[in-house]
Amino acid sequence: MADQKEQFRALVCNALTQYKKEKGIEGDMNFDAVRVETPPKPEMGDIGVPLFAFAKAFRMAPPVIAKDVASIILASLSDAKAFTSVAAVGPYVNARLNKASSSADTLRTIFEQKDSYGSTLADGTKPLAGRKVMVEYSSPNTNKPLHLGHLRNDALGESVSRILHKAGADVFRTIIVNNRGIHICKSMLAYKLFHEKNGDTPQSLGMKGDHFVGQCYVEFDRYLNGEKDKPETAHPEAQTMAEEMLVKWEEGDAEVRALWKKMNDWTLDGVKETYKRTGVGFDKYYFESDTYLLGKEVIEEGLAKGIFFKAEDGSVRIDVSDAVGKGRDGKAQQKVLLRKDGTSVYITQDIGTAVKRHEDWPYNQMVYVVANEQNYHFKVLFYILRKMGYDWTDKLHHLSYG
Structure with missing residues (x-):
C-alpha cells in the first residue's frame, strides 16, 4: 500500500x-x-x-x-x-x-525484492535500525515436555523476533528455563520412589528425556492424591518430602543436586530436540538456578531499604496495591517474595533474571512474549523493579496475548 x-x-x-x-x-x-x-x-x-x-x-x-x-x-x-x-x-x-491492480503490484514487488520486502520505509531506511531489542519467549519447565501452549508461544516469539530483525533491530532472543523449585522436586522424588532402584533412564525405556521426566511428575501426583475414590491410597506426606528436597537443593546437598542435574539434562535434551524440529532458536539460555540467588540479593536489599517487609509468619512480602489495586475485601494486596523458610518463589528468579539480562546486554527495549494469564505477574514484576530504582524498567514491555 x-x-x-x-x-x-x-x-x-x-x-x-x-x-x-x-x-x-x-x-x-x-x-x-x-x-x-x-x-x-x-x-x-x-x-x-x-x-x-x-x-x-x-x-x-x-x-x-x-x-x-x-x-x-x-x-x-x-x-x-x-x-x-x-x-x-x-x-x-x-x-x-x-x-x-494493487495486489498484482504488491506480488510483483515481493517477487522482485524477495527477502528484503517489507524491511524498509519508503525512503529506504529501516525503522528500527540501531535499536537493540531483547525478546523472551518459551520458558519451559524441566519437569515435563513442551505443550501446545509453549508451541503457540514459540511461534509468536519467533515471529516477533523475525519481524523486529526485518525492521532493522539488533535482536537478542532469550529464554528462561524454569529448572528449579517445588515442581522440579516432585519429579525428582517420583524418580527416587519408582525408578532409581531399577536404574531407569530415558534411553533404557526408549523415551524422549522430557517425556520420561514428565511421566515422573504425573506419577508424583498419583502417589500424592491416590486413586480416584480411594483416599486410603493417598500419600499426603509426599508434599512435605518434596518441600524438604527443595530445602536440601537450596542448601547444596550433593546427592539432591546430582539427581537434579541428571534429570534436568534429560529434559533439556528432549526440549532442544523439539526446538530444532520447529525451527525455534535462542541466542542465550538463562536458567532459574543461576538467577534466583541474584533475585534473593535484590530482595534482601529491598528489605533493608524498607521497600519490602517481613510478615508475621517470617515470609518477605511487598504491598502491590498501587500496581494492581486492592482486593475485593478492600484490603491491601501483598505479594510473597520469599517463603517463611527462606526459599524463593517464581518471581524471585524473574527479578534476578531481569537484572542479569540488562547487565549482560543493555537494550533499548525488552519484550516479554507471555500469555495474558500472566498480566498480574508482570504488573507486579515491573512495579517491584521500579520501586527498587532500576531506571531501565520503562524499557520493559509485556506483549500479552489471549
Missing part, C-alpha cells in the same frame, strides 16, 4: 501545481503539508489527503479546493490504474484503491 500512497500523494501535488497555475498564484508552495491518511469511515475511501493547509495560499475554503483538485485528478485517472475513484469529501480528497 505504501506505493499507492506515494502515487496518490504525487497526483495530489501535481493537481495542486496545476490548480495554482489556473488561479494565477505565484511563489512556491509547501508540499510537505500533503499527507496521506486513512479516512475514519470505510465508505469515505481507502486513503485521503486533507487540504486545510492550502486555504491561506488559495484564499479559498478547503472543501472548494478539494472539489477542484479532485476534478483535476479525475481527468487523468485513466493513467492512474491504481485507483478506481477519486472524490472530494469535505476538505479531503479521497480515493479508492484498485484492489486487483
Whole structure:
C-alpha cells in the first residue's frame, strides 16, 4: 500500500501545481503539508489527503479546493490504474484503491525484492535500525515436555523476533528455563520412589528425556492424591518430602543436586530436540538456578531499604496495591517474595533474571512474549523493579496475548 500512497500523494501535488497555475498564484508552495491518511469511515475511501493547509495560499475554503483538485485528478485517472475513484469529501480528497491492480503490484514487488520486502520505509531506511531489542519467549519447565501452549508461544516469539530483525533491530532472543523449585522436586522424588532402584533412564525405556521426566511428575501426583475414590491410597506426606528436597537443593546437598542435574539434562535434551524440529532458536539460555540467588540479593536489599517487609509468619512480602489495586475485601494486596523458610518463589528468579539480562546486554527495549494469564505477574514484576530504582524498567514491555 505504501506505493499507492506515494502515487496518490504525487497526483495530489501535481493537481495542486496545476490548480495554482489556473488561479494565477505565484511563489512556491509547501508540499510537505500533503499527507496521506486513512479516512475514519470505510465508505469515505481507502486513503485521503486533507487540504486545510492550502486555504491561506488559495484564499479559498478547503472543501472548494478539494472539489477542484479532485476534478483535476479525475481527468487523468485513466493513467492512474491504481485507483478506481477519486472524490472530494469535505476538505479531503479521497480515493479508492484498485484492489486487483494493487495486489498484482504488491506480488510483483515481493517477487522482485524477495527477502528484503517489507524491511524498509519508503525512503529506504529501516525503522528500527540501531535499536537493540531483547525478546523472551518459551520458558519451559524441566519437569515435563513442551505443550501446545509453549508451541503457540514459540511461534509468536519467533515471529516477533523475525519481524523486529526485518525492521532493522539488533535482536537478542532469550529464554528462561524454569529448572528449579517445588515442581522440579516432585519429579525428582517420583524418580527416587519408582525408578532409581531399577536404574531407569530415558534411553533404557526408549523415551524422549522430557517425556520420561514428565511421566515422573504425573506419577508424583498419583502417589500424592491416590486413586480416584480411594483416599486410603493417598500419600499426603509426599508434599512435605518434596518441600524438604527443595530445602536440601537450596542448601547444596550433593546427592539432591546430582539427581537434579541428571534429570534436568534429560529434559533439556528432549526440549532442544523439539526446538530444532520447529525451527525455534535462542541466542542465550538463562536458567532459574543461576538467577534466583541474584533475585534473593535484590530482595534482601529491598528489605533493608524498607521497600519490602517481613510478615508475621517470617515470609518477605511487598504491598502491590498501587500496581494492581486492592482486593475485593478492600484490603491491601501483598505479594510473597520469599517463603517463611527462606526459599524463593517464581518471581524471585524473574527479578534476578531481569537484572542479569540488562547487565549482560543493555537494550533499548525488552519484550516479554507471555500469555495474558500472566498480566498480574508482570504488573507486579515491573512495579517491584521500579520501586527498587532500576531506571531501565520503562524499557520493559509485556506483549500479552489471549
